[in-house]
Amino acid sequence: MAEYDWRDIVYGEPLPDLGGDPAGGYGHLRRPGPDLSHGVALYLDDISVTFDGFRALNKLSLSIDAGELRCVIGPNGAGKTTMMDVITGKTRPDSGTAFFGQTIDLLKLREPEIVAAGIGRKFQKPTVFEELSVQDNLELALKADKRARGTLFFRLSAGQRARVEEVLALVRLEDQAARRAGDLSHGQKQWLEIGMLLMLEPQLLLLDEPVAGMTDAETDRTAELFVSLAGRHTLMVVEHDMEFVRKIADKVTVLHEGSLLAEGSLEQVQADERVVEVYLGR
Ligand SMILES: Nc1ncnc2c1ncn2[C@@H]1O[C@H](COP(=O)(O)OP(=O)(O)OP(=O)(O)O)[C@@H](O)[C@H]1O
Numbered sequence: 607m608a609e610y611d612w613r614d615i616v617y618g619e620p621l622p623d624l625g626g627d628p629a630g631g632y633g634h635l636r637r638p639g640p641d642l643s644h645g646v647a648l649y650l651d652d653i654s655v656t657f658d659g660f661r662a663l664n665k666l667s668l669s670i671d672a673g674e675l676r677c678v679i680g681p682n683g684a685g686k687t688t689m690m691d692v693i694t695g696k697t698r699p700d701s702g703t704a705f706f707g708q709t710i711d712l713l714k715l716r717e718p719e720i721v722a723a724g725i726g727r728k729f730q731k732p733t734v735f736e737e738l739s740v741q742d743n744l745e746l747a748l749k750a751d752k753r754a755r756g757t758l759f760f761r762l763s764a765g766q767r768a769r770v771e772e773v774l775a776l777v778r779l780e781d782q783a784a785r786r787a788g789d790l791s792h793g794q795k796q797w798l799e800i801g802m803l804l805m806l807e808p809q810l811l812l813l814d815e816p817v818a819g820m821t822d823a824e825t826d827r828t829a830e831l832f833v834s835l836a837g838r839h840t841l842m843v844v845e846h847d848m849e850f851v852r853k854i855a856d857k858v859t860v861l862h863e864g865s866l867l868a869e870g871s872l873e874q875v876q877a878d879e880r881v882v883e884v885y886l887g888r
């Protein structure tokens with residue numbers, strides 16, 4: 607299956623303008639984001655997905671609080687990536703409910719609308735523009751916003767420039783701003799892509815195996831980054847690297863055969879016999 611690139615969405619067609627006040631915030635993106643008044647950022651209920659008779663997701667129900675850093679683990683084929691495909695509109699479930707905040711029905715939106723509503727997704731492979739500088743990559747991410755797309759060489763507002771600086775610092779690439787993205791290390795490219803997602807100020811960030819291929823030092827820095835992003839953003843992190851999960855974990859969800867098997871602290875789920883069985887009994 608061809609891996610799909612989030613840039614296809616954001617650059618392939620302008621993000622739809624969902625209304626809202628174009629002023630405010632950093633001044634470049636204003637949309638009626640999710641209603642988080644009940645404290646829930648993502649709510650999945652009874653989601654089933656079938657591929658040629660095979661149930662990749664089987665009545666999956668899951669809820670993530672706003673500002674949470676949720677780790678999702680589970681053996682290969684458990685349905686973790688398929689769950690992200692459902693949340694981002696890439697795959698339509700056969701049945702079930704998926705809400706972003708209280709009011710945004712994800713199953714009624716198309717992929718670019720879901721991006722515009724504030725859900726950013728990071729795929730495993732870094733997809734930065736190799737020939738451009740780090741800074742230009744971040745500025746380009748702003749062009750996903752319809753209002754900023756008017757001209758090819760649109761001028762950044764003071765707020766947008768401040769956001770570029772802020773994101774450079776967040777992803778620890780301040781001293782790499784002028785560097786060609788293609789010359790970055792694998793880990794730095796991953797951080798740059800996360801930075802590009804952050805330019806769009808997503809409320810919910812989905813990260814599928816973000817530290818695969820990173821050095822230990824890069825993995826540690828990524829753990830610090832994710833912990834620092836939680837609170838202001840909601841993060842759902844799928845990862846097989848249990849050392850990494852241990853560093854960032856608050857609440858952990860275990861998927862197995864398309865369903866929720868266990869949920870709780872890492873210690874709790876690791877002590878759960880059913881979890882031990884699916885990891886060891888294969
Ligand atoms: N487009 C598709 N067509 C057919 N089968 C699919 C498709 N996408 C996923 N599957 C199957 O659904 C199941 C769940 O796959 P998924 O990629 O969601 O698992 P995962 O938990 O992300 O696994 P991994 O840890 O290996 O990434 C697998 O058996 C997979 O082969």
Ligand SMILES: [Mg+2]
Nearest residue numbers: 686687688814
């Ligand atoms: Mg996967």
